Amino acid sequence: MNDRHSRRFGLGTATCLVMGNIIGGGIFLLPASVAPFGTISLVAFGVLTIGAVALALVFGRLAERHPDTGGPYVYAREAFGDFAGFLSAWSYWTMTWVSNAALAVAIVGYVHVLLPGRPTDATDLAIALGALWLPALANFAGTRYIGLVQTVSTVLKFIPLLFIAVVGLFFFDPANLGPFHEGSGSALGGMSAAAAILLYSYVGVESAAMSAGEVRDPERNVGRATVLGTIGSAVVYLLGTVAVFGTVAHDKLVKSQAPFSDAVNVMFGGHWGGTVVALAAVVSIIGALNGWTLMSAQSPYAAAKDGLFPAAFLTKRRGVPTFGVLAAGVLASALTVINYVTGAGGVFEILVLITTFSATVPYLLAAGAQVYFLLTGRRDKVRPARFARDLTLALTAFGFTFWLVAGAGYAAIYQGVLFLFAGILVYAFMAARRTARREETDAEPVTDPEAELVTDGETETDKEEAEVETAAPTETLPTPADHEAVPRPAASAAAPPHTT
Numbered sequence: 001m002n003d004r005h006s007r008r009f010g011l012g013t014a015t016c017l018v019m020g021n022i023i024g025g026g027i028f029l030l031p032a033s034v035a036p037f038g039t040i041s042l043v044a045f046g047v048l049t050i051g052a053v054a055l056a057l058v059f060g061r062l063a064e065r066h067p068d069t070g071g072p073y074v075y076a077r078e079a080f081g082d083f084a085g086f087l088s089a090w091s092y093w094t095m096t097w098v099s100n101a102a103l104a105v106a107i108v109g110y111v112h113v114l115l116p117g118r119p120t121d122a123t124d125l126a127i128a129l130g131a132l133w134l135p136a137l138a139n140f141a142g143t144r145y146i147g148l149v150q151t152v153s154t155v156l157k158f159i160p161l162l163f164i165a166v167v168g169l170f171f172f173d174p175a176n177l178g179p180f181h182e183g184s185g186s187a188l189g190g191m192s193a194a195a196a197i198l199l200y201s202y203v204g205v206e207s208a209a210m211s212a213g214e215v216r217d218p219e220r221n222v223g224r225a226t227v228l229g230t231i232g233s234a235v236v237y238l239l240g241t242v243a244v245f246g247t248v249a250h251d252k253l254v255k256s257q258a259p260f261s262d263a264v265n266v267m268f269g270g271h272w273g274g275t276v277v278a279l280a281a282v283v284s285i286i287g288a289l290n291g292w293t294l295m296s297a298q299s300p301y302a303a304a305k306d307g308l309f310p311a312a313f314l315t316k317r318r319g320v321p322t323f324g325v326l327a328a329g330v331l332a333s334a335l336t337v338i339n340y341v342t343g344a345g346g347v348f349e350i351l352v353l354i355t356t357f358s359a360t361v362p363y364l365l366a367a368g369a370q371v372y373f374l375l376t377g378r379r380d381k382v383r384p385a386r387f388a389r390d391l392t393l394a395l396t397a398f399g400f401t402f403w404l405v406a407g408a409g410y411a412a413i414y415q416g417v418l419f420l421f422a423g424i425l426v427y428a429f430m431a432a433r434r435t436a437r438r439e440e441t442d443a444e445p446v447t448d449p450e451a452e453l454v455t456d457g458e459t460e461t462d463k464e465e466a467e468v469e470t471a472a473p474t475e476t477l478p479t480p481a482d483h484e485a486v487p488r489p490a491a492s493a494a495a496p497p498h499t500t
Helices: 011-022 032-038 039-066 074-082 082-114 121-141 141-169 187-202 218-247 250-254 261-268 273-305 324-342 345-358 358-375 384-407 410-443 462-472 480-485
Strands: none
Touching: 011 141, 011 218, 032 039, 032 187, 032 218, 032 250, 032 261, 032 345, 039 121, 039 187, 039 358, 039 410, 074 082, 074 250, 074 273, 074 358, 074 384, 082 121, 082 273, 082 324, 082 345, 082 384, 082 410, 121 141, 121 187, 121 273, 121 324, 141 218, 141 273, 187 218, 187 384, 218 261, 250 261, 261 273, 273 324, 345 410, 462 480
């Protein structure tokens, strides 16, 4: 490993990794997406934030016990065995490269705002593929450059978003908020409907745990980075949404295609807000692609170490599983090409739908693993003094994740389960290969002549005693005639004197 190109992530970089992966491109449309439900959507956002922080704390606890690359995969395999671990890795890996393709497609519209012209499918495809492979090149360069890109991109997108959120509060007008609950249904139903849109706002909370092997002092820093990154993202989300709600009139916000741009235009006048927000969106998506490209390689790398993914995923240079980066880039590129060249948008939409379910599988298994460790009373895994608090957090995280599954919708769950079950064939193949290799290893003849003397269950002491017995002369047993010829000793001489 080249030390000039590989460097472990510190607390700041790990925090930026979490924030950069959570805040992608969706935040720029989020206020308009939930505006039709009224300001009750802000309540839903608050509830979701509590669940996300609980999940972050659970990942921090689990990373203290298993500070290894692979995060959710490692926890699921430790608690429930190889099959559960494989399902976690398979689901997460699928989610990452499909999500990367979706992010690459999303960036195209923002680039057109910055560079107006006559777009064609060819130019759009070139932009999308460039967005995929530029972060991949940073990953190939090593963890040092991944951390640099992630830190710079997170700062560049965090500052303008936080600026809009804070300054927008000074232009806040309660008359723009609209009704608390809009619609004929119950308030609880409206909150649930808004939550279904917001549920995936915190996907990426596991990023530091997934890369724990590349973090300095992971037992401490993974948990801190996960919580700090989640809270930082929540601040941007909540303040930004509140600011947009209070600056843009409700009837206009419901129909808005660029809510943050509209908010900037209201605050400062003119029409330059769209350019600023588009630039921030491009930086945000590139940063997210940089982090998610690394995530796409970490999970299969951890599974490959246990023989549950092909051995090629073990290829690692400069601190990065390079084959995993390459595989994810190729698959995401192929999906992007299908979207633009063949016009099979239905295929693209189905795969994106699958990811909305597959993202929840690793979370559900990780939260379940924490509950398992707690309830089995494994003192080497759980600190007794934290039992009540950890169990509450684990159950809250499990409930939050279960809500994610329910919020995915019937179509996403149906398609996701089918794709999840398709992975069983991959597991069967990999498990069979690993079993065959073990049998071949066990069947190999022992070449050490001294080792042949030690049989199964025989200790080294037993071996030495056997050697002594073999070397000792064999005594000749006396015959009946010998007994008659040899007089019996006296009773007084039969027993040696007792000594103390």
